[in-house]
Amino acid sequence: MKPSLDPDTSIPYYEQIRAYLLAKIESGEFRPHTRTPSERVLSEQFGVSRMTVKHAIKELVSSGRLYTRVGKGTFVSDPPITQNLNMLTGFSEDMEALGKSTSSRVLTAAVIAATAKIARELRIPQEAHVVLLRRIRLADNEPVALENSYLNHTLCPGILDTHDFSMESLYAVLKNEYQLILSYGEQSIQARLATKSEADLLSIQKGFPLLDIMRTTFSDEAQPIEYVESIYRGDLYVFRARLTSV
């Protein structure tokens, strides 16, 4: 079980080393707050320069899995709480952890003209085409959230013709079919009470507490891909996030 790198792949060495270290962390072989092998040791083991090892470590530090102390070494962080930028997966995972099954009910799937607000969020001209996907999220067949997703139609032409989003993951289709990788998001969260029509859709009473979440999600090239407005039942859903100060 000696570590080794594959030179015949397009995956850079630092990514392979990062994956190697992450696997050790997630398997528990590297336990929280214990030291990892030093940079010099790793660079010798893998047969790469220390800068390359440092690159791998830096990635893991910035994602909160490792931390470094000058003169002492590199250490494993405590495991992070769920980071659900990917709200779809996050939602499924959260509900799974509670032993619930998840599904979606599509209310609307259409190409429409962007309103002024949507156009501003997606940074496209007003009246440009956007995909509207309006879905109810269910856990054990109980409605938990109402999601309105708006996508820049230019980036994912024909997406509604070939997919049924009551079954498929929107993010998976964007990634696999359109090579749209969601990299980061900007989000606002507010608490408010359910209106009558929202209450009906979520099978709750008017006046129920809701989390009102608005998010714009960007590619790694800072292009807005998706704008989502969601409401979540306050009693069933906890939103979790990791925040950084940098």
Place this chain on the structure above:
Amino acid sequence: MKPSLDPDTSIPYYEQIRAYLLAKIESGEFRPHTRTPSERVLSEQFGVSRMTVKHAIKELVSSGRLYTRVGKGTFVSDPPITQNLNMLTGFSEDMEALGKSTSSRVLTAAVIAATAKIARELRIPQEAHVVLLRRIRLADNEPVALENSYLNHTLCPGILDTHDFSMESLYAVLKNEYQLILSYGEQSIQARLATKSEADLLSIQKGFPLLDIMRTTFSDEAQPIEYVESIYRGDLYVFRARLTSV
């Protein structure tokens, strides 16, 4: 106005270059989606190696201020929304943007024994000493939030003897007096309705929508420094955050 580096400071070159670029971005001299000077040009201008320039750029990329495209160059991102990890500052800033003045009313400031939950969050033994700071946040003398902060007393001994947190910023004192830099946080957010006693403190009606925020904040060495439970009036406060997928 030629760029230059100061070799007589402990500030590394890449930090100086980062500050130089950030100033250009924030002043508007580098406009969104325009190209910055190339890495090779910058390295020649500053008289450093390209790796050092790359280091500076990488910092700005990971904080969302720049993005890179292979073969094309490095570009300025759109300005980010407020990142209020520092909730205190974030709160003040948000309210300032609305033209409101902010202040705090201290309800409790005491050293107490940690409950099981607090001890778990701060990763200290149960019954260990923690500082409890219970404050009401006001905007234009109107109560907006109720914050309960718990601090590991070992890390900030005597903090209550010398400070009045109705005036001073807790985070500023932690930073300046105890060298405790808050680096990242893990946060849960839920919506719920105000209880009678919460409603009284915030001068609202029972049943009002509230944002219920729980956050543990860590140093750059992954040490928990603070655990905060806050409730915010849903009608007055919007929580904003930047999320990353990495």
Place this chain on the structure above:
DNA sequence: TAGTGGTCTAGACCACTGT
């Protein structure tokens, strides 16, 4: 004193973009 991570150099080759 030996070992650690932090910073930095002066190159190199690659794939990719636009002309």
Place this chain on the structure above:
DNA sequence: CAGTGGTCTAGACCACTAG
């Protein structure tokens, strides 16, 4: 084609930590 960022090397010196 010339220019770009991405990756990588094989060193170097520094401040810091621990025994």
